[in-house]
Amino acid sequence: MSSLTSPRSVLIAGYSAGFGAALARHFEAAGYTVIKASRSGDGEQLDLTDETAVHQWFSCLDRDYPPLAGVIHNVMAFLREPLLSTTAAQLESVWRASVMSAFLLTREAVPRLESQGGGTLIYSGASGSRRAGPGFAAFSSAKFALRGFAQAVAREHGARGIHAVSVIIDGLIASDKTAARFPGSDPQRMINPDDLAAQYLELFRQPASVWTQELDIRPMGGSF
Amino acid sequence: MSSLTSPRSVLIAGYSAGFGAALARHFEAAGYTVIKASRSGDGEQLDLTDETAVHQWFSCLDRDYPPLAGVIHNVMAFLREPLLSTTAAQLESVWRASVMSAFLLTREAVPRLESQGGGTLIYSGASGSRRAGPGFAAFSSAKFALRGFAQAVAREHGARGIHAVSVIIDGLIASDKTAARFPGSDPQRMINPDDLAAQYLELFRQPASVWTQELDIRPMGGSF
Amino acid sequence: MSSLTSPRSVLIAGYSAGFGAALARHFEAAGYTVIKASRSGDGEQLDLTDETAVHQWFSCLDRDYPPLAGVIHNVMAFLREPLLSTTAAQLESVWRASVMSAFLLTREAVPRLESQGGGTLIYSGASGSRRAGPGFAAFSSAKFALRGFAQAVAREHGARGIHAVSVIIDGLIASDKTAARFPGSDPQRMINPDDLAAQYLELFRQPASVWTQELDIRPMGGSF
Amino acid sequence: MSSLTSPRSVLIAGYSAGFGAALARHFEAAGYTVIKASRSGDGEQLDLTDETAVHQWFSCLDRDYPPLAGVIHNVMAFLREPLLSTTAAQLESVWRASVMSAFLLTREAVPRLESQGGGTLIYSGASGSRRAGPGFAAFSSAKFALRGFAQAVAREHGARGIHAVSVIIDGLIASDKTAARFPGSDPQRMINPDDLAAQYLELFRQPASVWTQELDIRPMGGSF
Numbered sequence: 001m002s003s004l005t006s007p008r009s010v011l012i013a014g015y016s017a018g019f020g021a022a023l024a025r026h027f028e029a030a031g032y033t034v035i036k037a038s039r040s041g042d043g044e045q046l047d048l049t050d051e052t053a054v055h056q057w058f059s060c061l062d063r064d065y066p067p068l069a070g071v072i073h074n075v076m077a078f079l080r081e082p083l084l085s086t087t088a089a090q091l092e093s094v095w096r097a098s099v100m101s102a103f104l105l106t107r108e109a110v111p112r113l114e115s116q117g118g119g120t121l122i123y124s125g126a127s128g129s130r131r132a133g134p135g136f137a138a139f140s141s142a143k144f145a146l147r148g149f150a151q152a153v154a155r156e157h158g159a160r161g162i163h164a165v166s167v168i169i170d171g172l173i174a175s176d177k178t179a180a181r182f183p184g185s186d187p188q189r190m191i192n193p194d195d196l197a198a199q200y201l202e203l204f205r206q207p208a209s210v211w212t213q214e215l216d217i218r219p220m221g222g223s224f
Numbered sequence: 225m226s227s228l229t230s231p232r233s234v235l236i237a238g239y240s241a242g243f244g245a246a247l248a249r250h251f252e253a254a255g256y257t258v259i260k261a262s263r264s265g266d267g268e269q270l271d272l273t274d275e276t277a278v279h280q281w282f283s284c285l286d287r288d289y290p291p292l293a294g295v296i297h298n299v300m301a302f303l304r305e306p307l308l309s310t311t312a313a314q315l316e317s318v319w320r321a322s323v324m325s326a327f328l329l330t331r332e333a334v335p336r337l338e339s340q341g342g343g344t345l346i347y348s349g350a351s352g353s354r355r356a357g358p359g360f361a362a363f364s365s366a367k368f369a370l371r372g373f374a375q376a377v378a379r380e381h382g383a384r385g386i387h388a389v390s391v392i393i394d395g396l397i398a399s400d401k402t403a404a405r406f407p408g409s410d411p412q413r414m415i416n417p418d419d420l421a422a423q424y425l426e427l428f429r430q431p432a433s434v435w436t437q438e439l440d441i442r443p444m445g446g447s448f
Numbered sequence: 449m450s451s452l453t454s455p456r457s458v459l460i461a462g463y464s465a466g467f468g469a470a471l472a473r474h475f476e477a478a479g480y481t482v483i484k485a486s487r488s489g490d491g492e493q494l495d496l497t498d499e500t501a502v503h504q505w506f507s508c509l510d511r512d513y514p515p516l517a518g519v520i521h522n523v524m525a526f527l528r529e530p531l532l533s534t535t536a537a538q539l540e541s542v543w544r545a546s547v548m549s550a551f552l553l554t555r556e557a558v559p560r561l562e563s564q565g566g567g568t569l570i571y572s573g574a575s576g577s578r579r580a581g582p583g584f585a586a587f588s589s590a591k592f593a594l595r596g597f598a599q600a601v602a603r604e605h606g607a608r609g610i611h612a613v614s615v616i617i618d619g620l621i622a623s624d625k626t627a628a629r630f631p632g633s634d635p636q637r638m639i640n641p642d643d644l645a646a647q648y649l650e651l652f653r654q655p656a657s658v659w660t661q662e663l664d665i666r667p668m669g670g671s672f
Numbered sequence: 673m674s675s676l677t678s679p680r681s682v683l684i685a686g687y688s689a690g691f692g693a694a695l696a697r698h699f700e701a702a703g704y705t706v707i708k709a710s711r712s713g714d715g716e717q718l719d720l721t722d723e724t725a726v727h728q729w730f731s732c733l734d735r736d737y738p739p740l741a742g743v744i745h746n747v748m749a750f751l752r753e754p755l756l757s758t759t760a761a762q763l764e765s766v767w768r769a770s771v772m773s774a775f776l777l778t779r780e781a782v783p784r785l786e787s788q789g790g791g792t793l794i795y796s797g798a799s800g801s802r803r804a805g806p807g808f809a810a811f812s813s814a815k816f817a818l819r820g821f822a823q824a825v826a827r828e829h830g831a832r833g834i835h836a837v838s839v840i841i842d843g844l845i846a847s848d849k850t851a852a853r854f855p856g857s858d859p860q861r862m863i864n865p866d867d868l869a870a871q872y873l874e875l876f877r878q879p880a881s882v883w884t885q886e887l888d889i890r891p892m893g894g895s896f
Contacts, residue, residue: 051312082380083330083331083334083376083377083380083381084331084334084335086327086331088275088324088327088328091323091324091327092324095319095323095369099315099319099365099369100312100315100316103310103312103315103361103365104312106307107307107308107310110307110308111308118892128372131375132372132373132374132375132376132379133376133379133380134376134379134380135376135380136376137327137373137376137377137380140372140373140375140376141323141327141369141370141372141373141376142369143372144368144369144371144372144373145319145323145365145366145368145369145372146365147368148352148356148364148365148367148368148369149356149361149364149365149368150356151355151356151364152307152356152357152358152359152360152361152364152365153307153361155356155357155358155895155896156306156307156357156358156359156361157307158892158893158894159892159893160893161892163892174881190881191881191882192879192881192882195878195879195881195882196881196882198879198882199878199882202874206867206871207864207867207870208891208892209846209862209863209864209867209868209891209892210863210864210867210868210870210871210889210890210891211889211890211891211892211894212887212888212889213888213890213896214888215884215887216884216885216886217882217883217884218882218883218885219880219881219882219883220790220830220831220833220835220880220881220883221830221831221832222830222883223827224827224885342668379671379672382668382669382670383668383669384669385668387668398657414657415657415658416655416657416658419654419655419657419658420657420658422655422658423654423658426650430643430647431640431643431646432667432668433622433638433639433640433643433644433667433668434639434640434643434644434646434647434665434666434667435665435666435667435668435670436663436664436665437664437666437672438664439660439663440660440661440662441658441659441660442658442659442661443656443657443658443659444566444606444607444609444611444656444657444659445606445607445608446606446659447603448603448661499760530828531778531779531782531824531825531828531829532779532782532783534775534779536723536772536775536776539771539772539775540772543767543771543817547763547767547813547817548760548763548764551758551760551763551809551810551813552760554755555755555756555758558755558756559756576820579823580820580821580822580823580824580827581824581827581828582824582827582828583824583828584824585775585821585824585825585828586775588820588821588823588824589771589775589817589818589820589821589824590817591820592816592817592819592820592821593767593771593813593814593816593817593820594813595816596800596804596812596813596815596816596817597804597809597812597813597816598804599803599804599812600755600804600805600806600807600808600809600812600813601755601809603804603805603806604754604755604805604806604807604809605755
């Protein structure tokens with residue numbers, strides 16, 4: 001799958017100006033038609049946690065775009081909050097943004113990908129996908145859930161050509177937003193969004209004999 | 225904490241006739257007042273995923289029962305269903321029963337336990353808490369989430385006396401219900417509910433210098 | 449197995465004045481005959497990495513002691529050393545003390561235990577059994593190896609009654625030796641050797657329907 | 673590091689006709705000078721577990737080859753043997769081939785790589801690096817050890833430019849040797865050595881902002 005022999009689309013869910021834009025550049029340069037979706041901002045403005053909306057949108061995609069090659073789930077829903085001040089609404093909102101959206105997209109994408117002989121699903125995780133630290137009851141719980149979901153998809157649909165991958169992003173992705181949210185962080189110790197986008201593209205290109213299910217990524221010298 | 229010097233309560237959430245009853249017997253024999261809650265059946269009939277209901281109920285507990293020593297979360301919410309036929313409602317329902325209930329109970333219990341010098345929170349997991357197999361996208365996603373939640377509680381509140389444990393129940397608990405659901409299973413290869421209840425009691429009794437955060441349990445010779 | 453109906457022995461390998469002595473007290477109080485072995489110090493002075501010596505010693509045990517109920521492997525072989533100043537001799541010595549000794553003891557013990565209907569093997573691990581940090585190339589490599597070894601024993605001989613457990617001791621065990629080696633450590637944040645010994649005894653007592661394969665232990669509030 | 677600006681060497685330890693040759697082709701095509709070593713066969717015939725021999729050989733490499741860019745450790749030392757019939761000599765031999773060789777090569781390579789601004793070390797693992805099954809007491813113990821070793825190297829030397837990676841090869845690599853050893857295996861479900869070699873090359877090319885520490889690889893539909 002190292003080159004596209006016919007037009008294919010890739011859907012970026014949770015599109016953002018930083019890493020989302022880098023993904024779009026890299027996949028477009030590789031010949032993919034890029035479809036962007038987010039709650040607000042560039043691309044299709046869509047509530048990815050709304051079952052009906054997601055279902056109808058995929059019908060439009062079928063009509064308007066080349067066949068799907070894969071989906072990149074990049075909805076972040078970051079929350080650091082002490083357990084006792086976390087609200088039920090926050091817990092649910094973080095889970096819904098992370099997991100319900102991934103579920104709805106996957107359920108729509110899988111039959112379409114299988115009808116094309118397969119495809120790639122990438123779920124963006126974080127350090128908190130494997131280790132739940134203080135302040136991350138809601139966030140890590142959702143990221144653990146997403147990691148388990150990705151494993152189940154990989155094991156259930158792998159033999160039918162579905163390559164489901166968790167990327168464990170164990171560091172901060174450099175962006176204006178990151179600089180504002182984590183002031184004092186050293187940009188030299190951050191993940192370059194273009195470098196990361198290139199890694200995602202490599203996952204789409206992995207031949208069927210060498211599939212990765214879980215890829216950890218961190219900057220050189222990052223503690224882990 | 226190997227013996228009770230004053231009356232204390234333990235709350236069993238997701239009480240059931242099989243393992244729940246065994247837990248009740250063992251904790252009562254050890255001197256605890258047992259409070260039972262489930263959606264339907266014995267004990268308090270309560271929607272453990274309803275924030276207001278749980279909050280009000282804990283106020284009643286404060287009035288009616290000895291101080292809390294801990295909570296046992298045993299809401300199972302088992303689902304085996306192919307990914308493509310899983311509904312959004314099922315995904316949410318399994319998560320809500322597993323994770324939202326654990327969150328609501330924990331948020332109420334932690335301040336009460338800390339005011340008593342600490343206490344024990346046990347979250348019942350399953351094989352699917354660590355490995356998500358085919359057919360378990362919803363179930364494992366929820367169980368992964370619960371495991372992450374328990375870790376976050378342990379790390380955030382451990383130093384204040386909260387002993388949060390995941391028990392990974394890697395096997396079937398023998399009961400009439402299990403026999404009906406998994407016909408053909410060998411009862412000799414199942415977990416005895418009384419044996420398991422005794423292990424939960426031991427976790428409540430672990431001295432503060434030797435706390436376990438995650439306990440795997442399986443019958444002799446069980447594959448894993 | 450919650451009480452001994454006939455005399456049984458338990459072998460403590462890597463016996464030491466601190467935790468080893470606590471183990472001996474607890475198992476003797478529970479009715480076991482305790483057999484102690486270490487390279488130097490109390491008990492049998494024996495090179496546990498010497499195949500012939502271990503083999504001959506077990507023949508003596510058959511003659512002199514009640515049938516074996518289990519083995520506790522507690523050979524520590526701690527080493528913190530920068531990678532580049534670690535010698536090949538150190539790497540080998542740490543591995544030999546940790547892994548070769550466990551292998552030789554296991555190979556002798558398993559047939560004896562199986563002939564008695566089963567028994568318990570506990571391998572003492574450390575934080576470094578699951579996470580290899582800087583300075584621990586030799587130590588963690590050996591502890592990872594021991595953890596893998598214990599898993600293989602559990603899976604290969606579990607159905608024949610062999611209960612093989614790794615205990616992940618994620619903290620310092622309080623002792624004079626520990627105080628000298630890690631000056632400034634807070635004894636309140638250490639593992640009490642008697643508490644830990646009681647946990648080991650509980651593992652020997654786990655009924656066959658509720659076996660644990662890996663038990664993590666750390667003091668309240670310990671970071672992990 | 674996506675292209676070579678000056679001549680660099682890569683050392684393949686445990687060179688073999690199948691995967692080793694594929695690695696050599698891919699790295700040579702990418703501009704690297706390939707240095708091959710194995711106990712017997714193509715390339716330098718060298719006992720990689722002999723401290724003096726390895727040390728002297730690196731002195732020769734300094735003289736005869738371009739500066740090192742990295743090392744690929746691919747010494748397999750496969751053994752499937754029941755625990756009770758495994759000999760101490762086998763346990764040691766498997767460990768020595770897997771771990772001692774990795775240690776000796778790493779200790780020589782790290783200072784050389786650091787003097788060049790960094791480099792890549794890849795340690796080839798297997799399914800048994802993470803899960804120790806029956807029959808694999810010796811093999812998995814050694815592969816667990818190697819995984820721990822790689823982690824320690826990554827954490828200790830990552831900030832100085834050393835990118836240490838474990839590749840978890842979770843499947844059979846197609847070759848004549850594999851076909852002979854595992855008759856009846858479906859070549860369609862095997863890892864293509866050229867595909868795998870390309871993945872190793874990608875790891876060498878990962879920019880410093882997106883390093884992977886552990887990469888699992890399996891063929892499409894492989895069970896795990």
